Amino acid sequence: MSKKFLMKGNEVIAEAAIRSGCTMFFGYPITPQTEVAAYMSKRLPEIGGVYLQAESEVSAINMVLGAASAGRRVMTSSSSPGISLKSEGISYIAASDLPCVIINVQRAGPGLGGIQPSQADYFQATKGLGHGDFHLMVFAPSSVQEIADLIKTAFDLSDKYRVPSLILADGIMGQMMEPVSFSEEESTDQPDKGWATSGHDNKRAPNIVNSLYLTPDELEKTVIERYQRYDVIAQNEVLFEKYLTEDADIIVVAYGASSRISKSVINTAREKGIKVGILRPITLWPFPTQAIKELCKTAKSFLCVEMSMGQMVEDVRLAVEGVRPVSFYGRTGGNTPRPEDILHKIEQLNEEEK
Amino acid sequence: MPEFKKTIGLTDAPMHYCPGCTHGIIHRLVAETLVELGVLGKAIGIVPVGCAVMAYDYFNCDCIQAPHGRAPAVATGVKRALPPESVVFTYQGDGDLAAIGTAETVHAAARGENITLIFINNAIYGMTGGQMAPTTLPNQITQTTPKGRDVSQAGFPIKMCEMIATLDGAAYIERVSTHTPKHVMAAKKAIKNAFKVQIEKKGFSMIEILSTCPTNWGMTPADSLDWVEENMVPFYPLGVFKDKSEEGVF
The missing domain is CATH 3.40.50.970 (Thiamin diphosphate (ThDP)-binding fold, Pyr/PP domains)
Known part of the structure; x- marks a missing residue:
């Protein structure tokens, strides 16, 4: 060690x-x-x-x-x-x-x-x-x-x-x-x-x-x-991490700092019975397009979380190719998304899917 | 009688320069110097954006084509990457060295960077077709100063040697010309001095060379040579502006 x-x-x-x-x-x-x-x-x-x-x-x-x-x-x-x-x-x-x-x-x-x-x-x-x-x-x-x-x-x-x-x-x-x-x-x-x-x-x-x-x-x-x-x-050379995606209805896609905040929310949402997982791109170029495509087979929708007005979300949409809805939640200007706000967004999506 | 031969410091590639342009002469002077000092194999040339952009095809040493004005920064990276015996030079025109690359030039000199700048001053932007350069003379007509350079509107020309000579890191700064054979010989000597300063690790060196642009000046090659004598030399006096070749800058 x-x-x-x-x-x-x-x-x-x-x-x-x-x-x-x-x-x-x-x-x-x-x-x-x-x-x-x-x-x-x-x-x-x-x-x-x-x-x-x-x-x-x-x-x-x-x-x-x-x-x-x-x-x-x-x-x-x-x-x-x-x-x-x-x-x-x-x-x-x-x-x-x-x-x-x-x-x-x-x-x-x-x-x-x-x-x-x-x-x-x-x-x-x-x-x-x-x-x-x-x-x-x-x-x-x-x-x-x-x-x-x-x-x-x-x-x-x-x-x-x-x-x-x-x-x-x-x-x-x-x-x-x-x-x-x-x-x-x-x-x-x-x-x-x-x-x-x-x-x-x-x-x-x-x-x-x-x-x-x-x-x-x-x-x-x-x-x-x-x-x-x-x-x-x-x-x-594509690198990504998947967490609790196998049975997930909702897939959060986030990288870097926003993926850490999102990951903490996944566990809270799971405790509330919402089937949510996260795909975290580690290489942004090349982008894990294929991994996202694969998840379209099992997931009902995607949520992209970023510290911007929505940039990576475009690559997620290109990967999903309109097969599943892709939502976005972001903060900008130097603000970071709060866990409770991401959770709220996940709960909303979960309600809509019912 | 010594025989006049092509220098091995240049490749066999045909040069693209216009008839009467002095770039070809200056290329030869630099190449001969590298050969005579025995450093062609240790030399890395950084070529500019401008008429000399394809000089990498002409110099028979390793070459890098740099972004516009950035040659002294690229040269800094190369020089510091390689063993100190390497010989690193830039070959830049007036727009490259004295306008868009002013900061790179000034700071390489201020650092006493152990590199040599070969600075071609022909008072005009050649490659883009004859626009005003930082060194265009007052009242000189160019494509973008059609009534002549009005200094009250377009500002004054920059005398780079005088400016760079004020910096502590500058070890050898000289302005020469190429408009007569005598001046060509003096230019060769200056270029050699500058490379010797670098080889002996004395600090930053720059040779400004007054050059012609018959195409964009709208003159015959012969008239262009006279124009250098009558107009450029009085404004850009020839001579050594800084010489720390003995003691070095540090």
């Missing part, structure tokens, strides 16, 4: 990254993720790594682009408005097939919004974190332990597929403290990076990291090749 530590989510993001072989971090301060940078600034020099505070989020993500091009495991971290600033660089990174890990400890938006937790960047993370046709692999932890586990997965899969990974956390995940243990297993899955621009040493042809293709057919070919990789990811 590995050693347990009591740690803050943001610090676990940093420590887990280092234990996953990340040796470089570029960031810019923003609440509520600043502890990630603070931890990195202390720990990375101790292991001979590189911590650098950039002049902007824009520069930080481009430093990541440079370090990833050189073949290093590298990470950056920010919160919602800062992620918007990084989106230009993220599009270039995705288009250049560079592996890296990006952290978004979401706060409330739009605009400067607020500093309280939120899940309103789901669209941005899964549909459009920059211009052009591309995806990131998006992981949504719901506990401090899961942060530690998913950071390692995010690095390994990013290297494997040459697709950037995004950890979509929120202010609650970042700020809360829980016991955590770290994998003893070495992060060995670092494929040979023969494509890296690290100097050819007069021994090979120059390597080029590039996203410019002026011929439409050529550009289309690179995009299609990337989408073939996305298909493989969608086949093999």
Whole structure:
């Protein structure tokens, strides 16, 4: 049994990254993720790594682009408005097939919004974190332990597929403290990076990291090749958790902080005799579409709970394809759904179904 | 008699630059320098958005194509990722380095980042067809200053060397030109000095090179060279603005 530590989510993001072989971090301060940078600034020099505070989020993500091009495991971290600033660089990174890990400890938006937790960047993370046709692999932890586990997965899969990974956390995940243990297993899955621009040493042809293709057919070919990789990811890397779904009439779908609140409600509702379960997507892209489709065979309806005005609910509806009704309950602006309000919504749905 | 040969620092790819444009000369100067200093195999070039966007096909070293203006940030990531013997340079135009990428340029210099910026100043946006650049001269006619740059409306040109030289992290800052063979030779020497500063880990270096754009200036190549002498050199004086190549910045 590995050693347990009591740690803050943001610090676990940093420590887990280092234990996953990340040796470089570029960031810019923003609440509520600043502890990630603070931890990195202390720990990375101790292991001979590189911590650098950039002049902007824009520069930080481009430093990541440079370090990833050189073949290093590298990470950056920010919160919602800062992620918007990084989106230009993220599009270039995705288009250049560079592996890296990006952290978004979401706060409330739009605009400067607020500093309280939120899940309103789901669209941005899964549909459009920059211009052009591309995806990131998006992981949504719901506990401090899961942060530690998913950071390692995010690095390994990013290297494997040459697709950037995004950890979509929120202010609650970042700020809360829980016991955590770290994998003893070495992060060995670092494929040979023969494509890296690290100097050819007069021994090979120059390597080029590039996203410019002026011929439409050529550009289309690179995009299609990337989408073939996305298909493989969608086949093999979907992660989700099901809880009490087997006999459930109502399936709650929620991720991250809102899934924790929802899960606590499931038990209360069960005590009241309501057959309800929860499906918790752990990867938001690829989305557990098939798992939701399967549940349509047994469940009567779905309820999506989010800390937003309703974003993931669209993917749930796409998965359900009109076969079952899909309801939504959400709070936004930095508010979190209260258990009693979720319970009330479940009771309402249960009444309607009778 | 020394024989004039193609440098192995450049590939055989035919360049796309317009007739009379001095990009080709400057590419050659940079490539020759990397070869002569024995660092071509350790070099990583960061190319811009602008006319030189496809320079990754011309330099015979590893290259990265950076987002517009972000080359110094990308270079920072590369330099810090690799062993200190690596040689990292950016090749940027005036719009890239002095407008959209001003923050990246200033802060790379302020950090004393041990990289070399090759800055091509031709006082115009070339690739997009001749719009006003941050370095467009007062009263200069461009597509977006059809009556000439009115500084009371469009603001003043930026003298990057003078500005960057004020920063403590800047080790070697020089402005040169390419409008006569004599100036080309001086430009070569400046580029070599800058790379030596990087190799000896003395700090940030930038060489600003006055360059021509006959296509967008609407002139013959020969007239363009004269225009540099008559209009650009008086506004952008040539010379060394900072030299800490002996003591270094730290």
